[in-house]
Amino acid sequence: MGPTSTSPSAQRSRGRPRKMAVPEAVAAALRLVDEDGLDSLTMRRLAAALDVQVGTLYRHFATKQTLLAAMAEEMLAGCAGPLPDGLTWREQVTELAGRLRMALLRHRDGARVYAGTHSVGPNTLSYTDTLVGVLRETCLSPEAATRTALTIVHFIVGHTLEEQAAQALAESELPATLTLLHAALDPGTYPNLAAAEATLTSTDFVGHFAHGLNLIIKGLAGE
Amino acid sequence: MGPTSTSPSAQRSRGRPRKMAVPEAVAAALRLVDEDGLDSLTMRRLAAALDVQVGTLYRHFATKQTLLAAMAEEMLAGCAGPLPDGLTWREQVTELAGRLRMALLRHRDGARVYAGTHSVGPNTLSYTDTLVGVLRETCLSPEAATRTALTIVHFIVGHTLEEQAAQALAESELPATLTLLHAALDPGTYPNLAAAEATLTSTDFVGHFAHGLNLIIKGLAGE
DNA sequence: ACCTGAACACCGTTCAAGT
């Protein structure tokens, strides 16, 4: 800080009073996404929701990408919070993975928001830090722990992307898609898909998620 | 077929000669994506590339989503081709997973195209059929085989999404992002990220992919 | 110091009219 600096509040009290605040803008953006989906999130609609001109947004977010990264960072709030005592490392990994999944599911199109951005904010960093930490306690080298953390996160993102895509379809054309799929499933051409159809079209995403995560965790045990 | 139907070629020979063909349009769209990225793929730019008016595209693709699904389906061509003889099931799974990864990597933003659509075309269906088939031969129930196939595909999509995001960053702001990340990594606040940084910022995606896939395959062995 | 108003260069989608 230079000798001419004044306190932030004194600085802010000069000039026009601030009409827009970044945290409120991020919250409003997430609300818009929850209501109408990510495709309907528009700089113009967000400006209207904040009762501000579009240009004003660009004083606080350099681009729409910056806004989306701030939204992803906000979604992860609390995901790295302290773990209950007495959990095995398996339970700790399961708990952390479940938290990220729930954080993405909490907002409509949350996985798409997260997958499309690269936040280096504190929520994102401390989540990865915590997950790598738990894995390192399993006698994994830093490299193996990091790679495993990446594997887990990639699985969660891919899985939740699919889950929310199914949710979006459910509101409109899911029955049509299912019929189309069923019609395409000639048992002669796709013998295994015929046997897989029930599982493929089931909505037991909790079960699917647990299956995939357990596969990864079991693979870890053999290291 | 009704008694009044004629052969397709006879039908097509009546009226104006067809200016636009769907497979050529899909190929041109993939070329546009390869050149300028998915964000630059526009119905208008595609129409211009095909020397056609925008409205014409909508006679062949109901929406842009339909076009993207056709692109995803095209990307998977060959992925379900016959497997070499004499591979163990582990090697078969590794081969199939590697094929999907390479198919997504072959086109710029390929993972984003794939993740954003739901094709029920023959390439997509036969890929899943083949993967489920290989897994069923491992004494897995249809349900377990299907869930495992989903797990593998979700991991591949999540992983490749990340890999191509890093590629996109590399062409412009990757050094800036890395500096930003390094600056944020206070070892006091994020003790595990400090140890993870080298792996986290490495570009050994082949190694990361192999690690993740092996984790899943090893987990399978314990079933 | 912060916001307004207006513009620039685009989008996806639709549809009457042509041939």
Added chain:
DNA sequence: ACCTGAACACCGTTCAAGT
């Protein structure tokens, strides 16, 4: 039967001008 031309209702981003 298939395509053109033109429109509708939007976009993200920029920037001079106001207060």
